[in-house]
Amino acid sequence: MxxxxxxxxxxxxxxxxxxxxxxxxxxxxxxxxxxxxDTTGGGLPALYAHSRSNRRQVRLRFAEDANPHFIMxxxxxxxxxxxxxxxxxxxxxxxxxSMTDLESFRKHLVTSGVKFASEMDSLGTGASFFVYDxxxxxxxxxxx
Numbered sequence: 001m002x003x004x005x006x007x008x009x010x011x012x013x014x015x016x017x018x019x020x021x022x023x024x025x026x027x028x029x030x031x032x033x034x035x036x037x038d039t040t041g042g043g044l045p046a047l048y049a050h051s052r053s054n055r056r057q058v059r060l061r062f063a064e065d066a067n068p069h070f071i072m073x074x075x076x077x078x079x080x081x082x083x084x085x086x087x088x089x090x091x092x093x094x095x096x097x098s099m100t101d102l103e104s105f106r107k108h109l110v111t112s113g114v115k116f117a118s119e120m121d122s123l124g125t126g127a128s129f130f131v132y133d134x135x136x137x138x139x140x141x142x143x144x
Contacts, residue, residue, distance in 0.1 A: 008059075009095070010071040011137070014080045016056055018134040019072055023060055026112045027097065032059040032069065036076070052078060070095075084137040094130070094138035102127045102143040109141075 013019040023029045039045065039052045052075050060070040074080055087093045099105045109116070109131060117130040117138055127143035 006068040008067070008069045008071050009092075010073065011092075012073050012075075012080055012082075013133075013135050014074065015134065016058060016072055016074040020058065022114070022133050023070070023072070026109065026114065029060040029062055029070070030064070032061055034058045049081075050078075084132075084135060087138070094140050096140035096142060098144035099141050100144055102129075102141060105141060 020031070024031055035057055037055050037057050039048070039055050045051070055073045055075050058072045060072065061067075085091050085093055106129065115132045117132050119129060128140060130138050130140050133139050
């Protein structure tokens with residue numbers, strides 16, 4: 001059996017509508033679907049820290065049929081707990097996007113009111129910077 005690549009990256013958010021404003025409206029991702037999923041059956045209950053009856057699930061892509069895609073989830077009428085991690089903590093610490101015109105995109109983020117976590121070229125390895133998404137998760141943008 002051989003892996004053929006990453007199929008998707010899933011992450012939970014507190015307010016999916018606020019996150020859509022960032023990932024869809026500002027970053028430019030496309031929504032494939034937006035649905036409510038029952039989480040009481042199958043193996044899902046064993047994967048949650050708390051008992052959940054359902055979740056809202058939104059799939060995002062950069063282009064039709066592009067992979068990997070993102071799955072954002074939240075739990076309607078339930079409190080989502082936890083905090084985003086930093087680069088030196090266990091878990092997936094950030095998402096990173098390749099951009100064709102990083103400087104123009106940085107200006108777009110500034111005018112959109114996005115909170116920056118670092119200055120341009122913070123890694124010292126070329127054009128790159130980090131911002132926070134609406135939940136405080138770190139998102140990196142690199143010049144492609």
